[in-house]
Amino acid sequence: MNRACQTQVTIIDLPTITQRARKRWVIFAAASVVILALAVPLSAQTFRGNILGTVTDPNGAVIPEVTVTAKNVGTGIERSTVTDSSGNYTLAELQTGTYVVTAQKPGFAKYQIDNVVVEVTSEKRVDVELSVAGSEAVVLVAPAAQVETTTNTLGGTISTKAVADLPVNGRDFTKFLVLVPGATGDPSGATDSPGSFGLFSANGNRGRANNYLLDGTDMNDGYRNLPAINEAGVFGTPATILPIEAISEVAVLSNFEAEYGRNSGAVVNIVTKSGTNEFHGSVFEFFRNNALDARNFFNPKPDPQTAFRNNQFGGSLGGPIIRKRTFFYFAYEGQRERVGLNSTARVPDPREIAALGGTTNPVIARLLARNPWPAPNRPLPLFDDTGTPNLFVTTRALNDVDSMIGKIDHSFNEKNQLTARYFFGNSNQSFPLAILAGNVLPGYNTVTPTRVNLFSISYLKLFSNTKVNEMRFGYNRFDEGFFPEDQNFDPRTIGLNTGIVGSQDFGLPFIRIRNDPVGSIASIGATLSVPRARVDTNWQAIDNFSWKLDRHDLKFGYEFRRTFVNAFFDAGYRGRLDFDSLADFLSGTLSGGRSARGDSRRGTFQNSHAGFIQDTFRWRPSVTFNLGLRYDYMGVIAEERNRFSNFDPASGLVQVGTGGLDKLYNSDWNNFSPRIGVAWDLTGKSKTVLRA
Template identity: 25%
Template sequence: MTTARFQFWLFLVVLILSGSGLNGNAQSSTEGAIAATVMDAQGAFVAGAGVVVHNNGTGAEMKAPANARGYFRLGQLAPGEYTVSVAAPGFAGYSAAHVMVQVGVITELRPVLGVAGTSAVVDVTSAGSAVNTESSDFTANVNQTVIDSLPINGRRWSNFAVLTPGVTSDSTGFGQLSFRGMALTQNNNTVDGADNNQVFFAQERGGTRAGYSTTQAAIQEFQVNNSNYSVEYGRAAGGVVNTVTKSGANQLHGELFFYDRDNGFGGATNPYTLITTQAATGAFVSAPQKIKDWRKQFGFGVGGALLHDRLFWFYAFDDYKRNFPLVAQAGSPNTFFAAADAALPAGKACGGTGAAAPSTADAAACTLATNLATTYAGGSAQYNAGLAGLLTEVGIVPRHADQVINFPKLDWIITSSQHFSIEYNRLRWASPGGVATTSTATSQGTNNIGNDYVKEDWAVAKLQSVLSPRMANELRAQYGRELDYQTAQTPLPAFEKPFANNVFGLPPQVSIASSTGFALGTPSFLPRANYPNEFKTQFADTVTLARGRHTFKAGLDILRTQDKTNFERSAYGVYTYASAATFLSDYYKPNSCAGLPCYASFVQAFGPLAFDFTTTDYGFFASDDWKVTPRLTLNLGVRYEFERLPPVQAGLSVGAAPGAGFVPSDKNNLGPRVGFAYDVFGNGKTAVRGGYGLLYGRILNATIYYARTNTGSLAGQTSYTFTASTAGAPAFPNVFASTPNGTASKPNAFYFDTGYQAPQVHQMDLTVQQDLGWNTSFSVTYLGSLGRQLPNFVDTNIDTTNTANVTYNITDTTGAGPIKSAYSSIVYTARLNSSYGSLTRVFSGVTSSYHALSVALNHRLSHNLQVMTNYTWSHALDYGQNSSTSNDVNDLLVPTTLKFDYGNSNQNVPNRFVFAAVYSAPWKFAGWRGYLLNGFQIAPVFQAQTGLPFSLTTSGTPTFFATGATKATTGIGGSVNGSGNNQLRTLITGRNQYHFRNDQVLDTRLSKSITFADKYQLELLAEAFNFLNHVNVTGVNTVGYTLTAGTAATPNTAGMTYNSAFGTTTAANNNNVYSPRQMQLAVRLHF
C-alpha cells in the first residue's frame, strides 16, 4: 500500500472512531453559525435551554439544547436572515428577530431570560456587539449591502476584496490579488465550498481576460480570508476568497438589471494613449486621442419556491458586451518614429563623436547607408520610408468582447435534517483582439495582439445532514471543465504579408528596439488551440461534532485536475532586432551586416504540440474550537496536504538533459494552526485575537507542464537560439520547417530540483478590537508572514569559472544616472555543457517576509449608514519571489547566490488607505414629493496607496573584445554580467529601489429608488469611476542603460549609455483596475 493511500485510510478510521462518541454543529466554508451563552437576569448560566433557529426565507428550522454552561452553537446555517427563540422552564421566552448569518462567521447573541410572565424580543440588526469574540481568524466579509450598493469597476465582484486590509491588486490590472505581499499565484478561490480556480495558471476560473466567471447577480456574499483562517481552507500560501451564491426562498424575489457605460458620457482622454501620424512635412507626430469604449451589461437573478418550504429554485443570467478598440503603439513613439534629416546638418558626420556625433535618427540613416552600400541621402530616404511602413503596423486595433453566463440552482430540503443543493455555471467568452486587456498595447503592433476565447462549465452538488442535534456532515462533489484558447488575428497587414511566405502561412514575430519600439507579426505565444483544456473532479466531506465546550471538525478534500494542452511558444519563429536601422537593413537586404544577419537573435521551437497530464491534490484536516471559558476561545487545527504530480512523459526521458525527468514528491506538508479569541471584560465590547498558522501552496501546473515538455530531448519540445554569427542562422524572414539539426544552436531544457518543495508560509497576527457603540468598532492588527520554499528559476548551464572582467565606460550627458563612473563586472561567456543551451533548474529556495500594521474603523449598517475604512502600513521583502506562470530561463542576477536578489517585493505597497461608505437619505416624504425626494443613496469608494516598485534594467547583451582577439565575445544573455537575468539589473541599483507615483481612485455612485405596488423597487443609478481622473501610472520606462559594444582597440571594455527617459511614464490608467474617468448609467428592478 502506498504511503498516500495508507494515510487516507488511516484518516478515515480516525474520523469514524471520533464520530462514535461526539456530536455537534459549527459554521463551515459555505455556511455560518449562531452562538450564545444563555443567562438569567442575575448572570447565572441557564443549562438545557431549548433553542430554535428559523430561516426567515425558506422556513427551515434547526433545534438544539444549550449545554451545562448555557452555551450553544448552531451551524450549517445558510447565509441570510433568521429568527432565534430560546425557552427554558420557569423563565420567560426570548426571541431575536432579523439575526443576520454570514458565511464563515459565528454570529454571537447574548440572550438573557427574565422571570416567567415576561418576554424579550430583540432586533439584532440594531443591537448586539460589532466585535468578534468567538474566532481568531483575520477575515473580512463582503456582504450583500456592499455588493449591491458600492460601485465596482467592470462589475467583477471579487475586486471588492481589495477593500480589506492586507490585500492589493496586481500591477497588470488583471484583477489578481496579493495577500500579505505573497505572489499572485499563491491564492485559493472557492464558490459554495468548491474549488473555483484554474490551477494551470493559478488564477480564478475564467482567466484574467474574461469579464468575470460568475455573475454578480448570483453572489450572496463572500469572505476574504487573509490570515490564520480555518484548516478547511488549503492549497494557498496567500489568501482565500470564499464565496456563497444565492438561493431561492418561499417568496418570489430577484432583480433585473441593465448597465450602460460609455466613455462618451463625460469620459476623460488618456494622455498616454498616443496615435502616431506622418505630417505633410514627412515628420512623425504623436498625439493623445480618446478611443471608443462602451459596454452593456444586462441580465437577471430570480428565485422562488417550487414546493413551499421544501424545494427552491434560483436562476441568474448575465450578458456582457463591450466594444473597446485598443491602440497599438511603440514604447516611445516620439523616439522610435523620429525621422532622419535628408542631409546631415553642418558639423555632423557619420561615425562622428562629441560635437560631430549625429542625432539618433541620423545615425540610424548612417547605419542603413553603410549596410546597403549607398549614400547618406539614400540611407536617409530608405530609413524614413521604412518608418512610414512600420507606421502602418501601429494604431487603432478593433477589439470586442461578448460574454454570456447562465447559473441555475436548486435547493431541496429533504427533511428538517437534510438539505441538498445542486448548481451549474456556464460561461462563454469571445473577444477578437482581446488577448491584450489594456487600452494601450505598448510595444505591440496591430497584428501582435491575438483573439481570446473561454468556454467554462461546472456543476457542484452538496448534501448537508444533521445527524443529531449536535452532529452534522457536509458532502460536496464537483465536476468542471474550462477550455481557454487563442488564435492569431486575420487578415495580415500589407507590411507583414511578405513575411508569411513560409510553410506555416504566418509571419514570425519581429521585435524591434524593445524599449522604444514594438513587436509585429504573430505573437510568440500564439496560436493556442487549448491552453489549457482543464477538467476538474473534486470530492470533499466534512463532519462537525461537539461535546461540552469543544466543537470538533474533521474532513478530507480530494481534487483531481487533468490539463490538456496544445501549444508551443515560438513555434513560428521570433526575430529580435536592437533598432529600427538593423531591422530595415535586413528588410531591404538580408544579411547586409558584413555578410551576416542584422538581428540580435532568432528563436524557434519544435516538437509535439499536444500534451496531457493529471495532478491530484489531497487535503486532510481536523480542528477543535474549544470554549475554554465564556470569555476565552481557542481555535486549534492541523491540515495535511499532498500534491501528486504526474510521472515523466513517456518518451521524453530519452536524450533528456541532465536532471530532466525528476518528479518532486513533497509529502511533509503538515501544517498546524492555532489561535485564540479573548473577550477581555466579558461584555463583548473588547476582544483580543491572535494566531499562528503554517500553510502550503501548490506547485503550479504550468510549471509542471514546462518541466515535462522541455526536457532537452528531441522527442519533446525544444527551442533553438541563433545569433547572427551562429552557424546555420537563417536569413530574415525565413523560418525552419523542421528541427534544424546540424546547426550550432543547442536545445534548452527545464527541470525540477531534486529537493523541490511546495511553497510554505508562516502566518501570524494579533488584533485588538473595541466596540465604540453605535454599531461601530475600531481595531488595530499586526499581520506577519514568513515565506519559505518559494519557487524561482536559475540557469545552471552557465560556466561561472569561465568569465571575463569587463569595464563599462559610462556615457551620461545628463548626470542623472545612478552610476557615476566606469563600472566593472564579470561577464559569463561560456556554457558548462556544450550540448545544450540554457538548463533551467526550478528550485524552491526563495524566502520572504511581510510585516504590517493595520487600523480599521467599521460601522455596520444602521441609521442609514454603513462605513468600511482602514489604513495599512506594510513592508514586504524577499529574495526574488516569483509570480511567473511560465518557466523563466534565469531569474538570478548571479547564478551561484541569492544575495544580490534581496530587496523589496514586487508586491510591496508600504502605505494603503481605503474608505467606503453607503448612505441613504433619512427623510420620508409622502405623496408626490416622496416619489421625487425619497430613496436617494450615495456610495463613495476611495483608495490610495504607494505606487508599486520596479527595478532599473539594462538593454542589450555584453559585447567586448578580449585582449589580442580579432572577434568580439558576447555574454550568454542580457544583463551586465551576461547571465540573462530577466530583470537585467546592475549590481549597483538592486531590486525594486524605485516605485511608481502614488495611486488614487475615487469611485462614486448616486442612486434613486422608487417603490411601487408595495413590493417593486425601481432603482436608477449614475456611477463615476476615477471621478477625479487621477493619473495612476501603470507603466514606466525601466531601461536605465543600453549596453554598447567595445572595440578591439580597447580590449575588455564595453559601453553603458544612460537612458534619459528612464523612469518616465509610458502608460497610465491603462488596465481593468485603473482607467481614465468613465461614467455609467444603470437601472435595476428589485422585487
Template identity: 30%
Template sequence: MKRLWALFLMFCSISLMAQTDRGTITGTVRDQSGRVIAGANLVIRSLSTGLEYRTVTDGAGVYVVTSLVTGIYQVTVQSEGFVRQQFNDVNLDVGQTRTLDAKLTVAGGVTQVEVQPDSGLSKSSGEIGGVVNYTQAADLPINGRSFTGLLDLIPGAMDSGTGQMQDIRFGGLSDEDNTWHLDGIDNSGINNPFVDVNMRLEVSTEAIAEVRANAVAYSADQGGSPGGQIEEVSKTGRDKFTGSAWEFIRNSVFDASPWDAAGQLPGLHYNDFGGNLGGPISKKRKIFFFVNYEGSRESINQILTGIIPTIAFRNQVAALPLPSAQLSPLTQIINSFPVPTPQNSSPIDPISDQWFGSGPQLTAENSGLARVDWKINDKMSVFARFNDDAYTESRPDHINPLTGFHNESQPSAVIDVQNTFTPTILNDFRYGFNRTVSLEGQSTQLPYLVSISPFTQLDTSSGTTRNDNSYSFIDNATFLHGKHTIKAGVSFIAMQENKASPNSPDWELTFNNTTDFLNNYIDQVYFRGSNPLTGARMKWTFGYALDEFKVSPTLTMNVGLRYEYFGQDHEVLGRGISVDPLHCPNVVCPKSVPWYYPDLLDLSPRVSAAWAPAYLHGKTVIRAGYGLYYGDGQFGSLGDPIGNISTDYNLYNQHFPILENATAGTNTSPTGADIHRKDTGAHEWTLSVQQQVAPRTTFQLAYFGTAVEHVFNDTVTNPYNPATGLPAYPAYDIGFEYKEFTNHASTNAFQTSLQRDFSTGLQLSINYEWSHSINNGGIGGGESDTPENPNCMTCERASSDQDMRHYFTASTVWQVPVGRGRALLNNASRPVDEILGGWQLSAIGYVRSGLPLNVTLNRSNTDLPNQINQNERPNLIPGVPLYPAHKTTNLWLNPAAFAYPFSCPSDGSACVVPPGVSPWGNLGRNAVRAPGVWQIDPSLQKHFKVGERATLMFRAEAFNALNVAQYGQPNTNWAPPDPGVSDNPNSYGLISNSYNTNPTGTGTPRELQFGLKVEF
C-alpha cells in the same frame, strides 16, 4: 448503528475544503446570576425562507448551529421558568461564527427582544479578512460588473492591476497562491488559479449572496494554497417569488479620451443585461430555486500606441548592401510596423517615432446560474448548483491592428448533501466539477516574434488549446461536545490538464539595438515547436481537524492541524522528458524517475485566540493567530516535462537566413526543474484589535507578517566555461531555464479598517494598509524574476514586484433618509415622494502606490564571462538621482543615472575581469517605481414604485469621475547615450500607454454608465 455506519462512510469520502460557504451561530445561555442553563431550547429562523433550525444547550449551557446559509435570522431562546429571549435581525455572513450569548430572567416578564446585540465582532479566530455582501455587490459602481472588483474592499486584499482575477493578492504572496471557491467547490482556472482572460461574469454579481476572503492566518479548515481563500456563495430562492431584469449601457459619447490617445476618442458600445428569478417550488416540501442570466456585449475601437521606426530608418534598411536572402527578411520586419505620418506619430529621434493608432476589439460574454435547495426534513437537506460562462474576444495586439482571438468557457457544478445525525453530530458531503475550455491564437504579419530595441515588440501567431478539469470530493463533519466544537474533514481533488501549448511553432528573434539590426546581427533566436495534445494528471488529498474551544465565556481558542498531500504530476500516456542537470547524471532523467518527488510531511499547525474582556462589555476583541500554510505552485508549471517533448533550441549571434542553422527534431534548450523540490511553506501571524465604535460599526487595527520558504525561483543554468570554450553541458544551449523552490519572501503589514453594515441604510467599508514585501526574485506560485547573476541570489534581494507600499480603499452605500419608509418625509404625498424619495448614493475610492520596476539593459551574451544574459542591469552612477527633477510622461525616469558595466572583449579574446570589477551591473533589482493610481467612482440611483410589488430603479455611474490621468509603466530598458543620435536612444523613462487600455476595471479615463432595473 446504521446511522453511525453511514456517517463513517461519508466521513471517509475523499474531498477538499470545509463549509466555508456557510455560517455558524453559537453562544452560551445563562441566568441572571451567571449560572449556565442546560436544556434551553433555541429556534433559529431564516427570515428569507422561513426555514427553522432547532437545538438545545448542552450541560455547559452551550449551543451551536452550523452550516447555516448566509442571511438574516431570528434567534429565540426559551427555558422552563424563564422569560423567552428573542434576537431579531441577526445578520450571518459567509464563513462567520456569530456569537450570541443569552441571559434569561426568571418567569413573570414579557419576551425580551434584542436587535443586533453586537456588530458581528469576530470572537472565534484570528484571521485577517472580511465579507462583501449582496448590497455591496448589487449597488456599488463596479466598472465591468465583475465580482473581483469587490475584493478590493476586504481587509488584507490588494489589487495590483486593473481588477482581474490575476491582479488580486493577499499577504504579499503571488496571484498563483490564491484558492477560489464557489459554494465550497474549486472555481479556479485550473492551469492557473485565475482564469486566463478577463471573464467578468464568471459569477454574476446579481447571483452572489456574499463573498468572503481570508487573507492570512485562517484556521485549519481552509488551505490548498498559502495565499488568500476566496469563497463566493450563490443566492438561494426565498419563500416568495422575487425577480429582476436590468440593462446597463455605455457609449463613448459620454466618455473622456485617454490621455495617451492624441485627442482620439475610442468608439465604444457596451451593453450589460440580464435577469434573476427565485422562489419556492414547493413551500410544503421546502424546495426553493434561483436562476440567473447575465450577458455583455462590448465593441471598442481600441487605442494603440507604441514606438515604431521612422521613415528615415526604413529608408536606411531598404538601402542596405546585403544579399537579397538577408535583406528581404529585414525589410519584411520593418514593413510590419505601422508607417508614421504627421497625423499619427510624434518624432522622438531620427530612428524612432511614438505612434498612435487604433484597432477593433470585440467581446461577448454569456453567464448563467441555476440553484435548487431542498430541506428534506429537520435532519437532511440538499442543494445543487450549475453555472457556466462563455467568453469570446477578438482584439488588436500592441501596434498590430490585426486581431487575436480568445474563446473560453468555464462550466461548474456542485451537489451537496447535509445530514444532522444528532443535535451534536453533523456531516456535509459535496461533489463538484469545474472545467476550463480555451482556444487562443493570433493573426500576425510575421511568422515569428521580433524584438528590436527600442521599438515595440511584434508578436507571434502562436496559440494554445486547452481543456482542463477538476473533480472535487469533499466531506466535513462537525462534532459538538460541551465547550468544544470539533470539525474534521478529508478532501480529494483530481486535476486534469489537457493542452497543446503552443499549438503552432513559436519563433522569437531578438536584436539588441538598431545597429545590430542594420548589420543583420541577431543576438538570439529561440524556437519552440508545436506540442501535441497532452494530458497532465495530479491528485490532491487533504485532511484536517480543529477544535474551537470556549475556554471561558470571554476567551475562545481555535486549534487545528492540517495535512496536505499535493501528489505527483504525470502525463496520462507516460509522455514527458524530465530534465535536472543537478540530480540526473545525463541531464535528462531516466523514465523510472518521476517528474519530481512529492513532499509527504506537509503538516500545518494552526492556532488562534479571541478574547473579549468582560469589563469592556463584549465590545472589544483582541485576537492573535499563527499558522503554517503550504502550496505547490502553479499546476501548469509542474508539467514542464511535457513542454520538453517539442523541439526547443536557442541560437546566438545569427544572420538571416537562420533556418539553415536549425537542428530539427532536437531539444537543446529544455526546461529543467529540481526533482527534489519542496512545497512552498508560509509562516503567517497576526495580532489585531476589533472595537465596536457605534451600533453595527466595527473598527480594526491589525498587524500581520509572513515568512515564506521554498519560494519558486525561475533561474538559468549551463554557463559557458572559458577554459574549455564550451558550456557545462555541451549538448545543450547556454543558459537554459531551470526551476527551483529555494527563494525566500517576507511581508510585514499594518492594516486598519472601519466596517458598518447596511441594516440602517448606511454601509461603510474603509481600509488602509501599509506593507513592505521583500524577496530575492520569487513571489510564490509560478511568479519569479530571472536573476541577473544566477550565482548571486543575494544580489537580487529587494522589494517584491508586488510591493504596493500604500493601499487605501473606501466604499459607501447610503439610502438618503427622505421619503416614504424613511426617517424624513415618511408621510409625504405621492408626488413629493416621487421627486424627493427613493434616492441612494454609492461610491468607491482607491489610492494605490506605484509598483517597483526593474531597470534592464540589452547586452550580447558574449559580453559576460558565463554568457548567460538575463535581466541584466546597468551600473548606478553615485550621486545621480534615479528620477528627473520634474517627472513627465516623456521622462519619468532619469537616463543619466547609469553607466554600462564591464564587458568582455568583442574580438573573441580571453575575458579577464579586473580585480574589484564586476561584469554585472551594481544597480539593485526593482530600483524605481511606476506611477501610482487614484480615482473616485460615484453612483446615484433612484427607486420608483410601480404597483404594489414592483420597483423601477434608474442608476447613473461615473468611473474615475475626476478624470485623473492614469499612467502606465515607463520604459525601463536603458541604453547608453549615443551623442550622434540622442541622449536617450531607446526612450528610457517614456510612458507611452495608459494604465488600463480596456474600457473596464480600474485605471480608465472618465466613463459614464446608465442603467435601468426592474425588481419585484
C-alpha cells in the same frame, strides 16, 4: 499550482521514499480511517455559518436542556437544538441569511431575538438570559454590528449590501478583495499585480498563494492558481464574469483554522444568493460610449477619436418552487465591448516598392497581394529617414462575454437539505498588443476564446441535535486558448514553408525588417507567443462532520482533489523571418530567423488528499480555545505519457519512466499543520476581543 504542464521540469535531486516517510503515511492513513469511520467521507471549506451561545437564568446559572430554534426569515426553514449540561448550544452549518432565534423551556418565559445575521464561515454568538415563568416574553433585536468572540480568524467579510452598493469598474468582483484588512493589490487594478503575480496579496503572501472557493468548492485555475471565473484572457480583461447580482457575500480569511488549507495566502470564499419564499429580481444595463467622453490626451485632433463602446447588461430572478421547501435563483450577465487602439507606424509605401524595382521573389509577391501592411495615410517624401511615421491606424478590438449561474436549494425535511449550483461562462476576445510584443497593426490581434464550467452539489445531514455531516462535490473546467487572428491562413498556400505540420500552427510568421535606411518598419504577423491553449479540469470530493460535546465543538473531515491540465504551448512554431532592409524583403533575402519544433503537448495530473480535526473549546463563556491539526498531501505531478524529464548529473537528461526514474520528484509526506489560537472577550459583552 500545476505549472509544469507546458515546460520540461529539471530537478537534480532523485532520492527515493524513505522507510520513515512510508511509516508517517501509514500512521496518517490509519488515523484517516478512524476519522472517516465516524464521518461519511468527503469539504472542509464551509460556505455556511453557525449560531452559538450560552443560556443562563437571571442569577447567571447555566440552564441545560433548553430548546433553541433558528428560523430563516427568507425561507421559513427552521433548525432546533438543545443546550448541553453547561448551557451551551450550537446550530452548525446554517445557510447564510437573517434568522429569528428563540429559546424555550418549561418554567421559563419565552425568549426571542430578531435580525440575527449569519455570514459565511462566521460564528454568531447569541447568549440568552431566560426569565422565570410568569414574566413577559422577551423580544430583542440583534445589533447590526457584532464582534465575533469565538474565533481567531483574521480578514473580513464583504456583505450583500456592500456588493450591491459599491461601484466596481467592469462589475468585477475581484476589485472587492482589497477591502479587507491585510489585503493589498496593484494600484492600477490590473489582473496580475506586479511583483505579486496574482490579483491581490494577503499579509505579504504571493498573489497566487490564495485559494478561491465558490459556495465552498474549488474555483481555482489549476495552472495559474487564479480564480477560473474572472480570470483574464488577453490584454488583462476578464474572460468571464461572475454576475454581481448573484453574489451574496464574500469572506476573505487569513490565519484560518485547520479546516482550511492548500494555500499559504488568503481563502476567498464566495457565497451565491439563494431563492426565498418571495420572488425577487433585477434588470440592468451599464454603458460607456466615446460619444460621451473627452478625448484622450494622446488622441488629439485631427486624428479620429478612439472608439470605445462598452455595454454590460443582465438580470436575476429568484423565488420559491415549493414554498418553505424548494427555491431557485438565476442570474445572467453579458458584455459587448468594441474599442479602437490608435497607433502610428512607418510602413512601406507602394511608391517606394516600385522605386526599388518591385518584388523579384514569387513568395513575397503573393504575400504583398494580401496587403499585409495598411496603405500609408500621412504623406512623406520617398525614403524619408527622419523616423516620422507615415501611418495613423486604429486597430479594432472586441470582448464578448456571456455568463450565467443557477442555484437550487431543497429541504427534504429539517434533517436533510440539498444545494446544487451551476455556472457557465463563455467569451471571445480579440485584442492587439498581446503579451511578448504583439503587433499593433490590424489583422494580427490575439484571439482568446474561453469557456468555464463550474458545478457543485452539497448534501447536509443532521444525525441529531449535536451531529451534523455535509458531503460536497465540485467540478471545475477552465478552457482557454490564445491564437493569432489570421489562424485560418496557411502560409504554404503562397509558397511560404516554415516547417509547420498542422493547422494548429497556421498564421503568418512574424516578419521583421530591422535595419532599413528609413528606420524601423512595422513588423507583420501576430506575437510569437501564440498559439497556445489549455484545458484545466478539477474534481473535488469533500466532507466535514461537526459534533458537539458539552464545551467542545469538534469538527473533522477529508478532502480529495484531482487536477488535470491538458495543454500545448507552440510559442515560436509559426516562425520568425528577419530582413535587413525593404530591398532584401522584396528579393526574399533573409538575414536571420528562427522556428521552434517539437511536441509541446502535455497532459499533467495531480491527486491530492487532506484531512483535519479541530476543537473549539469554550473554557469559559468569554474565553474560547481553537485547536486543530491538518495534514495535506500534494501528489507528485505526473504526465499521462511520461513526457517529463529530469536531469541527473551522472546520466544527463532522463525521461520519466526510463533509467530508473519512476516519477518526476520525490513525494512530500510531512505536511502536518498544527493550529492553536485563543479568543478572549475582555468585557463579556462582545465589545472588545483579544485574539492570539
